[in-house]
Amino acid sequence: MARYIARRLVSSLVVLFLVSVFTFLIFQVIPNGNPALRIAGRGASPATLVAVVKEWGFNQPLYVQYADMMKKIFTGSVVSYSGNINVLGQLRAGLPATVSLAVGASVIWLSGAIVIGVISSRRIGGTVDRLMGVLASVSISVPVYVIGAVALYFLAYKVSIFPNGGYVPISQSFFGWLDHMILPWLCLSVGFIGLYSRVLRSSIIETEGEDFVRTAKAKGLTKRRILVHHVLRTSMIPIISLWGLDFAGVIGGGAILIETLFNLQGVGQYAAESIGLLDIPPIMVIVMYGTFFVVLLTTAVDILHAFAEPRVRLQA
Amino acid sequence: MSPIALSSSETLAADTPSPHGERHRRAALRRLLHDKVAIGSVIVFALIVIACLCAPLYAKYVAGTGPNDNHVTEVIRVGGKATDVVSTSGIPIGPTWQSKFLLGADSNGRDVAVRLLYGGRTSLMIGFLAAAITLTFGTLTGILAGFFRGWTDTVLSRALDVIWAYPVVLLGIALGTALELGGLKLGPLVISGNSLFVPALIIGFVFIPYLARPIRTQVLLLREREFVAAARLLGKGSMSIIVSEVLPNVTSAVVVFVPLIVANAILLEAGLSYLGAGVQAPNPSWGTMIASGVALITSTPSLLFAPVIMLVATTVSMNLFGESLRNAIGTTTSMAGR
Numbered sequence: 001m002a003r004y005i006a007r008r009l010v011s012s013l014v015v016l017f018l019v020s021v022f023t024f025l026i027f028q029v030i031p032n033g034n035p036a037l038r039i040a041g042r043g044a045s046p047a048t049l050v051a052v053v054k055e056w057g058f059n060q061p062l063y064v065q066y067a068d069m070m071k072k073i074f075t076g077s078v079v080s081y082s083g084n085i086n087v088l089g090q091l092r093a094g095l096p097a098t099v100s101l102a103v104g105a106s107v108i109w110l111s112g113a114i115v116i117g118v119i120s121s122r123r124i125g126g127t128v129d130r131l132m133g134v135l136a137s138v139s140i141s142v143p144v145y146v147i148g149a150v151a152l153y154f155l156a157y158k159v160s161i162f163p164n165g166g167y168v169p170i171s172q173s174f175f176g177w178l179d180h181m182i183l184p185w186l187c188l189s190v191g192f193i194g195l196y197s198r199v200l201r202s203s204i205i206e207t208e209g210e211d212f213v214r215t216a217k218a219k220g221l222t223k224r225r226i227l228v229h230h231v232l233r234t235s236m237i238p239i240i241s242l243w244g245l246d247f248a249g250v251i252g253g254g255a256i257l258i259e260t261l262f263n264l265q266g267v268g269q270y271a272a273e274s275i276g277l278l279d280i281p282p283i284m285v286i287v288m289y290g291t292f293f294v295v296l297l298t299t300a301v302d303i304l305h306a307f308a309e310p311r312v313r314l315q316a
Numbered sequence: 317m318s319p320i321a322l323s324s325s326e327t328l329a330a331d332t333p334s335p336h337g338e339r340h341r342r343a344a345l346r347r348l349l350h351d352k353v354a355i356g357s358v359i360v361f362a363l364i365v366i367a368c369l370c371a372p373l374y375a376k377y378v379a380g381t382g383p384n385d386n387h388v389t390e391v392i393r394v395g396g397k398a399t400d401v402v403s404t405s406g407i408p409i410g411p412t413w414q415s416k417f418l419l420g421a422d423s424n425g426r427d428v429a430v431r432l433l434y435g436g437r438t439s440l441m442i443g444f445l446a447a448a449i450t451l452t453f454g455t456l457t458g459i460l461a462g463f464f465r466g467w468t469d470t471v472l473s474r475a476l477d478v479i480w481a482y483p484v485v486l487l488g489i490a491l492g493t494a495l496e497l498g499g500l501k502l503g504p505l506v507i508s509g510n511s512l513f514v515p516a517l518i519i520g521f522v523f524i525p526y527l528a529r530p531i532r533t534q535v536l537l538l539r540e541r542e543f544v545a546a547a548r549l550l551g552k553g554s555m556s557i558i559v560s561e562v563l564p565n566v567t568s569a570v571v572v573f574v575p576l577i578v579a580n581a582i583l584l585e586a587g588l589s590y591l592g593a594g595v596q597a598p599n600p601s602w603g604t605m606i607a608s609g610v611a612l613i614t615s616t617p618s619l620l621f622a623p624v625i626m627l628v629a630t631t632v633s634m635n636l637f638g639e640s641l642r643n644a645i646g647t648t649t650s651m652a653g654r
Contacts, residue, residue, distance in 0.1 A: 015477045022478055026494050134353075137639060141579060141631035143586045143603075146624050149610040157614055254483025257587055261610075271486060272591055275493045283490060291481040298481075 004306055012299045016292060023287045024066050027280045069284060078281050080274070087282045090270060091289065097167045098266035100177070101259065102250040104185040109192035110243060116193065117200030117239075118227070124205060132197065139194030145257040148187040152261070155183065165263040184262045188255055192246060196239045203235035210234070244297040252290025344568075347644040354640035357633035364630050368436035375430045378415045383434035384598045388425035392416055401425045407615050419622050422605075423612065428622055435600035436626060439582050442516045442601070446581035447574060449520025450527055455570055457524065458531025463539055463558055473532070480525040485587055491518045492593030515594045519581045527573050531566050538565055568645045575638035579631040586627060602627040 053059050057068055072078040078087045120129040156164040162183050168176035207213065208231055216226045249255075253267035260269050267286060274282035348354050375382055387401045394412045401421045402408045408421040418429040461472040479487070495514045538544065539562070547557045582602070588594030589603030590610070597604065602623045609620030 011474065011477075014474060015481055018474065018478045019481050023490070026490055133639065134636065137635040138628070138632050141583070141635050142624075142628050143583055143590070143606065145587065145590055145610065146606060146620075149613055149620065153613045153617070249483040252483055252486075254486055256483075256485045256489065257590060260591065268486075272489065275489050276592065278493065287482065287486060287490070290483055290486060294481045294483070295477075 012295045019291045080282050081279045082277050087285045094267040094270045097264040105188040108185050109189035112193040113196030116197035120201045121204040136194035136198045140191050145261045148261040167264045184258050188258045200239050203238050207231050207235040241301045244301050248293035248297040252293045253286050344644045351640045357637040361633040368433050371433035379427050379430045381427050383431045383600050386425050410618050420618050431600040435602050435605050438601035442585045443578040443582040445516035446520035447577040450523040450577050454524045454527030458528040459535050462532040462535025476525040476528050488588050489591050489593040492588050519584050572642050575634040579634035
């Protein structure tokens with residue numbers, strides 16, 4: 001087991017390293033993406049340009065530039081090309097909004113999915129189940145920012161129930177925070193509820209065919225007890241591992257569209273803005289930070305899985 | 317699943333590689349033909365495809381204008397009344413329900429109905445092209461990694477892990493921004509930045525692990541089966557075993573992915589276009605039309621709802637068909653998204 005964990009951790013580190021190299025390269029292959037031009041500004045004299053190139057080390061070989069960038073990231077001194085702002089400071093400023101979004105939306109989408117998934121699995125093939133199936137398909141078929149834009153149009157513009165985007169820190173006003181977060185939470189959750197409820201439904205159906213459920217029935221346990229204590233406990237596993245990845249994705253700035261639409265000023269919006277400016281340092285930092293969460297949670301899920309299923313250890 | 321309804325998860329009945337064979341294929345087809353939802357979604361999808369294919373005919377004979385023709389300063393007669401195509405305060409005309417400007421104009425005075433059909437061609441083409449890329453490389457990578465194991469597997473799996481580690485939209489806009497500025501030069505292959513191939517390529521690339529990983533898991537189990545050992549004893553080489561024994565057994569898993577990938581590719585194109593990293597102006601696509609519609613929702617909601625209805629009709633029909641297909645074939649595959 002220790003060997004398996006060690007191997008899994010090493011391969012996670014390798015992946016993180018490769019991600020950093022890959023991200024760096026994506027923005028290096030742009031032929032007309034000369035960062036010196038952006039730092040020096042439009043209409044800078046050739047002499048200034050040369051000075052900037054020298055100061056930032058753009059004339060160094062790629063691997064030196066890469067090592068330099070990584071050193072700056074790990075010492076926390078990395079600054080953006082546009083505006084010379086410390087990237088880690090900016091990232092930290094965006095975190096509260098992004099974490100609020102991820103945590104709140106997770107609670108909504110998990111509870112929504114469990115309720116709907118359980119209800120659907122009680123009447124397989126019935127009207128409710130089929131309706132939920134169609135609704136789930138619809139919910140994953142609408143672009144998330146359209147849901148957001150329509151919600152904003154009706155609930156913030158036509159009828160001013162909710163504010164028109166923006167973020168209020170929870171420390172400043174709890175209700176202001178809640179007021180600003182409810183719509184983004186709900187809009188982000190819609191698709192996840194659709195997907196998770198279907199996954200849970202099939203997982204419940206599968207679990208109910210297992211021997212231990214038959215045994216529980218034979219012991220004369222109530223339906224409710226069997227469902228909550230025996231079936232749900234097992235059938236939650238797939239949606240929990242799904243949740244791990246999706247949660248990591250949102251924390252890592254993956255909810256770019258919702259963050260931008262609702263102007264939450266979170267990590268995802270910071271990423272979108274930096275990409276628009278071709279500002280490599282913030283993109284590197286956000287991508288590394290985002291992928292770190294995904295890799296961390298994937299690794300955790302794999303290791304937990306290996307504890308539960310010895311076969312996995314031998315295979316991997 | 318959010319923005320792009322494709323995120324980070326695959327669940328596949330990995331321990332039961334589905335049996336292949338004429339009998340099962342026929343049974344699956346029969347189940348599909350008796351599934352009203354499946355038939356309905358195929359019909360809706362086919363109608364949309366046909367309508368989009370007929371875009372030039374509609375433009376020429378009905379609307380009398382191309383998708384990128386400006387009519388900002390023109391005046392048309394609606395119900396006997398002369399109306400500006402775009403009013404002096406900059407608000408475009410809404411649906412007229414007549415041959416010209418059936419669904420109104422956009423702020424550049426372009427016919428929305430014409431752009432909707434041309435945009436559909438773009439979105440559908442990107443969807444199918446991306447799906448073709450994902451299917452080709454996803455299946456290939458999954459099979460090679462699972463079949464040869466060892467170093468091949470290590471290298472390919474780490475590469476998949478790298479793509480997998482990125483949130484889909486984040487990788488999409490990073491690649492989109494980079495490529496649309498610089499274009500792509502891969503040896504003799506040169507693609508300019510505003511080409512439609514750029515978004516298709518990016519979207520197809522981003523989704524590779526979602527197919528390759530489950531395929532790899534299936535192949536890992538398949539290669540231990542008796543019929544593979546039997547083929548080896550008969551002296552067949554690895555390539556021939558892959559083609560004749562492995563590939564037919566992963567076909568159903570691949571087929572089930574097709575509608576999902578097409579739907580998700582169209583959705584991702586919409587997401588990327590919203591962030592300016594998808595299809596480039598003035599080419600219409602549903603994504604770019606939705607993106608500009610979002611900005612004008614308060615003055616002309618029809619600019620948002622027209623492309624949304626087309627896009628959602630397409631993705632819903634694909635997703636519903638996908639679910640019917642899964643039920644008919646009897647595997648459980650799903651694609652999640654963020």
